[in-house]
Amino acid sequence: MPAYGALYDKNGFNPNELKSFSDVRQLPVIDKPFVKKHYSDLVDVSLADRSVVRYTGGSTGTPMKFLLDKEKIFFEKAFFYYIWKKHGYEIGDKCLFVKGENIKGSSGRLAVRDGIYNYLKLDSNYLNESSNLPDYDRAIKKFKPRKVFGYPSAIYQLALLYSRSCVKPPEFDLIMLASENTYPDQIAFIKSIFSCDSVFFHYGHSEYAVLATKYHDNDCLGFNPFYGHAEIIKPDGQLAEAGESGEIIATSYSKSMPLIRYRTNDFAVVSGYQSNDYMRSYLAVDKIEGRLQEYIVTEDQRLVSICTMGAAHFEELGPVLDSQYFQDEPGRLVFKVCCPEDEYTSTLEKNIKRAIERKLENKVKVYVKNVPDIRRTSTGKKIMIEQKLDINQYL
Secondary structure, rough: OHHHHHHHHHOOOOHHHHHHHHHHHHHOOHHHHHHOOHHHHHOOHHHHEEEEEEEOOOOOOOOOOEEEHHHHHHHHHHHHHHHHHOOOOOOOOOEEOOOOOOHHHHHEEEEEEEEOOOOEEEEEHOOOOHHHHHHHHHHHHHOOOOOOEEHHHHHHHHHHHHHOOOOOOOOOOEEOOOOOOHHHHHHHHHHOOOOOEEEEEOOOOOOOOEEEEEOOOOEEEEOOOOOOEEEEEOOEEEEEEOOEEEEEEEEOOOOOOOOOOOOEEEEEEEEOOOOOOOOOEEEEEEEEEEEOOOEEOOOOOEEHHHHOOOOOOOOOHHHEEEEEEEEEEEEEEEEEEEEEHHHHOOOHHHHHHHHHHHHHOOOEEEEEEEOOOOOOOOOOOOOOOEEOOOOOHHH
């Protein structure tokens, strides 16, 4: 892999000096631009027939092509089935599946059975219409699942529908959130509506480099050392200690195109927690502070993570069924909402505007805009903030 050889020579590093994982920190970091520029010099062509070409989601505006071992895809399934079992899910359990699939377009219905996995799949593209709740509720209560698996935003929307109706919500034993960032207020709301104390969530990314999963007895996340190698690095290049924030630097275990000390542009706060179970060797973090593009830039060019704002759920939203932030200049923010026209009033708009500006210490001018729908990605994921600014300029 010539690109790594040239990079290490340039930085005066001899790979033969690498004796332990702690020595990994001697290596220079790489990022998306580096991988995009040197793609052909980062792959092992002899393993091409045992790998697949993948692309990152492009939520930051820069999709990246990379090569992934085919076996890694199956390894990840094994990791998740193992962890889900620890939290109470067994393969074959009845499970409500709410993960962005276009069900109605192919079947004409809002819910269909998947007999292979024993899922009831809901079409989450219609969760912002209260008139659809009777159809969703009828299918759920007929199937009687005790587990839920899906995108946090979709499950949150389903919870909103129930909270604003007279229909009794179903109760679940376990809710498994996946593929999107999670927010504490959003999780608390989901738990309260569905009377579920057990909510599992994790941190991962398209590159399959590192994986962090929730601990059993708190909401900390632990990076699994058997999946990939994670470091939390401060801006000065030193390891972050308990209570300190840093960027997640990932080293993948993929053979066809290993990503070695890869900058994820995601940030976490290190925890001093250590469990006494199978996760005792995991690197614990209190929280994922936010993906780099999930920050708002104030007029005085400070960065505020939407995670700290109750991004997806706060009291003033009232009848709003869906929302998204948009920013293309410092100190100015557009907050898009999906709200029935007969419930969207000037008072509601002023309350939302005032609430967000207060959370941002009145350093951002907020404009609220009622829109027909919030656009999802091609896989149905929701991007909580459409950030057009280059956040790296404000770090």
